[in-house]
Amino acid sequence: MTVSTLGLVLLYNLRKVQNMRRCTWVLALVAIMGLCVLPAAAYHEVGPTGEEGRCAGLNMADNKDHSIFLDSSVGGGMRNAISAVRTESLDPTTIETYTETDPSGYTDVEVFQAENSGTYICGVSWSGVSGVAWCTSVTPSLKCEKHVVEFNTDNVSTTTPNRRRWAACQELGHTLGLKHDKNENSCMLDSFYQAPNTYSQHDRDMFYNYY
């Protein structure tokens, strides 16, 4: 299980350098093989991974009605960011979001905020992560019954309204089955320096096609 399939948002140059090294290796391999194989999937969806539990994996949401519970640990800045993503980026698509005042078994996303830098989450130093999402229970058809999202508001990526909105956009995107991509037109790009704080047309097409 790689870090990126967990939906971890890694922001530091060290990670970038590692990715570039990995990328160089892949390019070298492709050159050796003499062909370039692009992913066959038309969209950047996670698909039915069937994985559940803390730090395990992500799945597609079970339906288009996406209820969100914000734990009392979630601060005002992040609440505003989530609200903006809901009303301006998700609700205009086929996704219909709403909030719940109490979590239940039917809640689709439970959101928490943790500021304890210096600890580790899912094997990664929390201080280098702006947010994480994972599925806590899957349906028989391997859709996700409930995702959990945690934001780190101590991270450099969540220090301004725009950055918080990028983080909220990406984590909520994960809860609908979007994975990271390299598209600079999408908040699913894993770099707040370059990414916008909303979804690409490609992402929205996925919502329209699957929900």
Ligand SMILES: [Zn+2]
């Ligand atoms: Zn992510």
